[in-house]
Amino acid sequence: MAGKTMAQQEYFKSALSDFTYEAASGGAVRHLTDLGYTVKQICERLSFPTPYARVQKTVWEHLLAKGILLTEEPGSGSGGQQGKAEYAMEYDKYGRTSFRRIAAREESGETICWKEQRFVIGSSASDSRQKQGFGRNRQGIAGRRGQDSCTGSLAAERSRKLAVYLSEKCKENDGEAYISCGFGKLLRRDPERVDSILPGLYERQREYLTGLPWEDKMCYHRLDQRMQEITVKLYAAGSLQECCYFMKTKERVHLG
Numbered sequence: 001m002a003g004k005t006m007a008q009q010e011y012f013k014s015a016l017s018d019f020t021y022e023a024a025s026g027g028a029v030r031h032l033t034d035l036g037y038t039v040k041q042i043c044e045r046l047s048f049p050t051p052y053a054r055v056q057k058t059v060w061e062h063l064l065a066k067g068i069l070l071t072e073e074p075g076s077g078s079g080g081q082q083g084k085a086e087y088a089m090e091y092d093k094y095g096r097t098s099f100r101r102i103a104a105r106e107e108s109g110e111t112i113c114w115k116e117q118r119f120v121i122g123s124s125a126s127d128s129r130q131k132q133g134f135g136r137n138r139q140g141i142a143g144r145r146g147q148d149s150c151t152g153s154l155a156a157e158r159s160r161k162l163a164v165y166l167s168e169k170c171k172e173n174d175g176e177a178y179i180s181c182g183f184g185k186l187l188r189r190d191p192e193r194v195d196s197i198l199p200g201l202y203e204r205q206r207e208y209l210t211g212l213p214w215e216d217k218m219c220y221h222r223l224d225q226r227m228q229e230i231t232v233k234l235y236a237a238g239s240l241q242e243c244c245y246f247m248k249t250k251e252r253v254h255l256g
Helices: 002-034 039-045 052-065 123-131 140-172 183-189 191-200 203-211 225-236
Strands: 085-091 097-103 115-119 177-181 219-222 243-246 251-255
Touching: 002 039, 002 052, 039 052, 039 203, 140 177, 140 225, 140 243, 140 251, 183 191, 191 203, 191 225, 203 225
Parallel strands: 115 251
Antiparallel strands: 085 097, 177 219, 177 243, 243 251
């Protein structure tokens, strides 16, 4: 009996904690997430003190619920929206407000037979550089400067072409496009490599990636404007070996 009473007390404490959090911060966290704020920015704007980890969890679940994040490959038929939840607002006879957490109806996703493609930018330019003698330093410091300048121009061209390509493909697919994200696996298994990748991003882009509680598996993020920009920067730096999924045209494009 004592064990049952303890379990009931813990359940009550947990329910009360969830209710307090939802009433004080939950709605605000989801609203700020929709506005594009990072987890760090959201924590800074909440009027009610809220643990960072709890904000992370709410942001993650909200992105899953909206289909911005998937935990299964797009087009696999599973929908990839595990852990999806919604909150219903209820009123008692005195007009007091409460929130009840309910499981959302799972929607079966479409199974897609992908048209496989590989998208490589700059290979012909690289070959041209080597043929012109830029691959070897035969002119001392001046030669190295010329090579650095050529490398910088190639990186800029890679960025430009990929940015245009992603923008056009996302428009063609009405925004229904995703990119694979192995960031969670990398963060846990090779953190030193993560440190070498992040400096190429703007501060808010780094905040966004590191603020999400990535699962230790491949996840998939919708190719919204922010993720397009992150993808372009990582690809230009040679730090990206991921796949883009364009749902309407049924194309799976390998970057690398």
